[in-house]
Every structure is written in structure tokens, then in C-alpha cells.
Amino acid sequence: MAIPLLSFILLVFLSIATVHSKSTIEPCSVSDTCPAMVGYTLYADLKVSELATLFSADPVSLLAANSLDFSLSDIDHRILPSGLFLKVPVVCSCSDGIRRSVSTTYRARPSDTLGFVAGSVFAGLVSADQIREANSLSGGGGDGLEAGQSLVIPLPCTCFNSSDNGLPAVYLSYVVAAGDTVAGIAARYSTTVTDIMAVNAMGAPVVKAGDIISVPLPACASNYPNSASDHGLIVANGSYAISASHCVQCSCGPGDLNLYCTPALLAVSCSSMQCKNSNLMVGNVTFQSTSGGCNVTSCSYGGFINGSIVATLSTSLQPQCPGQHQFPPLLPPPSSVIRESFLSPAPAPAESGGSLTTPKSSVPGTIALPGSSPANGPSGSISGACSLVTFLPGYFILTVLWLFYFSW
Numbered sequence: 481m482a483i484p485l486l487s488f489i490l491l492v493f494l495s496i497a498t499v500h501s502k503s504t505i506e507p508c509s510v511s512d513t514c515p516a517m518v519g520y521t522l523y524a525d526l527k528v529s530e531l532a533t534l535f536s537a538d539p540v541s542l543l544a545a546n547s548l549d550f551s552l553s554d555i556d557h558r559i560l561p562s563g564l565f566l567k568v569p570v571v572c573s574c575s576d577g578i579r580r581s582v583s584t585t586y587r588a589r590p591s592d593t594l595g596f597v598a599g600s601v602f603a604g605l606v607s608a609d610q611i612r613e614a615n616s617l618s619g620g621g622g623d624g625l626e627a628g629q630s631l632v633i634p635l636p637c638t639c640f641n642s643s644d645n646g647l648p649a650v651y652l653s654y655v656v657a658a659g660d661t662v663a664g665i666a667a668r669y670s671t672t673v674t675d676i677m678a679v680n681a682m683g684a685p686v687v688k689a690g691d692i693i694s695v696p697l698p699a700c701a702s703n704y705p706n707s708a709s710d711h712g713l714i715v716a717n718g719s720y721a722i723s724a725s726h727c728v729q730c731s732c733g734p735g736d737l738n739l740y741c742t743p744a745l746l747a748v749s750c751s752s753m754q755c756k757n758s759n760l761m762v763g764n765v766t767f768q769s770t771s772g773g774c775n776v777t778s779c780s781y782g783g784f785i786n787g788s789i790v791a792t793l794s795t796s797l798q799p800q801c802p803g804q805h806q807f808p809p810l811l812p813p814p815s816s817v818i819r820e821s822f823l824s825p826a827p828a829p830a831e832s833g834g835s836l837t838t839p840k841s842s843v844p845g846t847i848a849l850p851g852s853s854p855a856n857g858p859s860g861s862i863s864g865a866c867s868l869v870t871f872l873p874g875y876f877i878l879t880v881l882w883l884f885y886f887s888w
């Protein structure tokens with residue numbers, strides 16, 4: 481009795497997951513590109529360089545976007561732990577009339593299946609069918625892949641003009657996890673339920689596991705000219721971006737949402753960063769209190785044009801002299817996942833509401849925590865794995881009930 485019931489539930493679960501999960505579509509007409517992000521949970525321990533290769537991203541930019549210390553010399557070889565959640569910057573193109581990131585290719589390894597590549601390697605950001613379609617694979621070949629086979633991975637992305645309600649924003653494509661609520665997601669990313677509903681054209685604030693929603697992140701915009709190679713640069717609040725061939729770093733927040741750029745000290749040789757007719761460098765601000773207010777002179781980064789760094793001097797009279805500039809804190813790359821998501825703490829259960837949110841805090845915590853004490857190494861991982869297995873059925877049924885509840 482129990483087994484047929486379970487397989488029935490499994491069938492229903494699979495059909496819901498494949499048929500009903502939705503994602504946000506942004507139509508587009510011009511063949512331009514814009515900056516966006518995808519939210520990615522590591523399916524295994526990965527070196528920073530492996531992760532960067534997976535998304536055709538620059539390792540330094542990837543760390544910078546997550547406020548992880550990108551100035552360390554050995555960052556390519558740092559290992560990031562399975563279960564870690566990161567925001568990956570992607571180039572969002574216009575492909576077949578909709579916004580999509582198509583610059584990622586994946587080389588299949590022995591025993592890879594489409595399902596594994598879609599669901600695990602790319603953590604649900606793409607479906608097996610979408611990979612099949614993007615690569616004109618026939619359905620007849622089944623789920624298997626040939627080792628070495630090269631696959632284009634279409635990733636969801638949106639830009640919506642890099643603005644939200646008239647303010648600069650960068651859009652994160654987020655795969656809804658079991659137990660997530662719109663309110664919880666909004667709180668985690670400093671946005672509102674109304675905003676998320678409007679951006680995703682949702683009739684009701686309801687999401688289910690596997691849905692991909694666009695989350696607007698408050699950001700700092702640049703205004704570099706069209707001729708600049710980093711034209712359109714936008715940096716999410718609390719994070720960094722690297723530009724001008726690793727010569728310049730820009731940050732956003734936490735005090736205000738004005739982009740602030742300084743020399744990056746990552747590259748061997750960089751063009752001059754000094755403002756003309758002054759001894760100020762990019763990022764320098766001097767000021768003098770006068771009777772009419774504060775006379776502020778700043779040398780700011782103005783884009784990377786023809787391989788040169790543009791440095792612009794400006795003066796303004798402000799009511800008050802600026803204080804010391806505050807930078808978003810940089811953390812060392814984590815070696816273990818402490819909570820279900822290291823960088824964006826889950827909202828407290830009370831905040832997300834309802835007893836059905838329990839799976840979220842329990843399951844990923846179980847996966848992520850190699851034993852409860854961080855010090856006990858491999859044996860801890862084994863016990864972690866065991867408790868995951870024993871916990872799964874209950875979690876599974878809860879998920880199914882939850883899906884039933886919201887689907888009908």
C-alpha cells in the first residue's frame with residue numbers, strides 16, 4: 481500500500497516540477513547585452529577557478545560580487561564548499577526575442593546525464609529540456625551524454641533597463657528553494673513583496689520550489705560613455721566589481737548608493753589613474769570647509785576607454801563635509817557552510833511564516849553542516865550524509881503536500 485502511494489506521489493511531484501515550474505521572461509528586441517546575476521548553490525566542493533569556468537566568469541569578479549576577499553594571491557585554488565550560495569555575474573543577451581545568458585558552455589564528463597547537468601551542476605537554473613532545445617539534441621537519445629560533448633547552457637536572466645521603480649537595480653535570477661516564501665526572499669534581498677510581484681507579473685505572492693524569479697537588488701549605477709568597455713557597469717549594494725583589466729575596483733554601499741571606485745592593485749601594469757592638472761588619483765577626495773559650505777574636490781573613475789583609465793576631476797559645494805568613506809566588508813572565502821546560505825542568512829522561521837517552512841532550515845542545514853562541530857572533519861561529513869538520508873522521506877512528503885496545497 482505504502483509503496484504504490486509513494487510512487488504515485490513521486491509521479492505527481494515530478495510532473496509538477498517539470499510542467500509547472502515557471503520563470504520570468506523579459507522580451508527584448510535589440511541585440512544588446514546587459515549585466516545580470518544568477519543565484520547558484522554549489523552542488524559539490526569546487527575550486528574558485530572551476531566555478532568561474534562553469535559560468536565563463538572571471539574568478540576575481542565572481543568573488544568581488546559576493547564581497548569575498550578577491551585580493552588573495554591564491555584565489556583560483558581556493559576551494560568553496562558544497563551548499564554555498566553565490567551570486568554569479570552573467571552577461572545577459574537578447575536571444576530569440578527574450579533575455580537569456582548564452583555565453584556558458586559545459587563539457588560533459590563521463591556518466592553525466594542531462595538531468596544531472598541541469599538539476600545539480602547548474603542547480604536548477606536550467607531544465608534538461610532547455611539544454612536539449614538549445615543544443616538541438618533529439619529527445620530519442622535519452623538523458624545520457626557523451627563524455628567531452630560540448631553543450632550551450634541557456635541561463636535565465638533579466639535586466640529591465642537596470643532599474644526598478646526608477647532606481648538603479650541589478651536583477652538576480654533566483655531558483656526558489658523548498659520552504660522559501662516571497663516575503664522571506666524580499667527581506668533577504670532588501671526589496672519588497674510588491675516589487676517582486678510586479679517584476680515577475682505574479683497575481684499572488686506565491687512561489688514554489690523550482691520556480692525561477694527575478695529579484696531586483698538595489699545597486700549603484702555608473703554613467704560611463706558608450707565608448708567605454710565597461711559602459712553600463714552596475715554594482716549591487718554591499719558588493720564590489722572589478723573593471724579596467726583588473727586595475728580598478730568599484731564598490732556600492734553600505735552608507736549610500738553612489739558607486740565608488742579606487743585603484744585595485746591586482747594588475748601588474750595599469751594606465752595612469754591621476755586626474756589631469758591635479759595630484760589626485762582615482763578615488764581621492766579632498767575638501768575644505770568654507771563659509772558657504774564644504775568645497776569638495778574629487779577625482780573619480782570615468783570608464784575604461786581604448787585601454788585607458790579615464791579620471792575625472794570635479795568640485796562641488798556641499799552642505800557638509802563628507803566623512804571617511806565606508807566600504808562594504810570583505811570576508812575571506814568560506815571553507816565550510818555554516819548555515820544554509822552563508823552570505824544571505826535565511827529569514828527566521830517566524831518571518832517566513834507557517835510550519836511548512838521547516839524543511840528549509842533543516843534540510844540544507846543537514847547537507848551543509850559536516851556534523852555539528854566544524855572541527856570534526858570527514859567523520860562529520862558521513863554522519864551528515866546519514867542524517868540527510870533518514871530525514872529525506874519526511875521532507876519529501878512535506879514538499880509534496882506543500883506543492884499539492886499551492887497547486888490546487
Ligand SMILES: *[C@@H]1O[C@H](CO)[C@@H](O)[C@H](O)[C@H]1NC(C)=O
Binds near residue numbers: 641
Ligand atoms: C530604458 O532606458 C532607456 C534610456 O534610459 C529608455 O529610452 C527606455 O525607454 C527604457 N525602457 C524601458 C522599458 O523602460
Ligand SMILES: *[C@@H]1O[C@H](CO)[C@@H](O)[C@H](O)[C@H]1NC(C)=O
Binds near residue numbers: 733737
Ligand atoms: C545597503 O546595504 C546596507 C548594509 O547591508 C543596508 O544597511 C542598506 O539599507 C542598503 N541600502 C539599500 C538601499 O538597500
Ligand SMILES: *[C@@H]1O[C@H](CO)[C@@H](O)[C@H](O)[C@H]1NC(C)=O
Binds near residue numbers: 762764
Ligand atoms: C589617493 O589615492 C591613493 C590610492 O588609493 C592613495 O594611496 C593615496 O593615499 C590617496 N591620497 C590622498 C591625498 O587621499
Ligand SMILES: *[C@@H]1O[C@H](CO)[C@@H](O)[C@H](O)[C@H]1NC(C)=O
Binds near residue numbers: 768775777
Ligand atoms: C574649491 O577648491 C578648489 C580646489 O581646491 C578650488 O580651485 C576652488 O576655487 C574652490 N572653490 C571655492 C568656492 O572655494
Ligand SMILES: *[C@@H]1O[C@H](CO)[C@@H](O)[C@H](O)[C@H]1NC(C)=O
Binds near residue numbers: 707785786
Ligand atoms: C580609440 O582609438 C581609436 C583608434 O585607435 C580612435 O580612432 C578613437 O578615436 C579612440 N577613441 C577615443 C574615445 O579616444
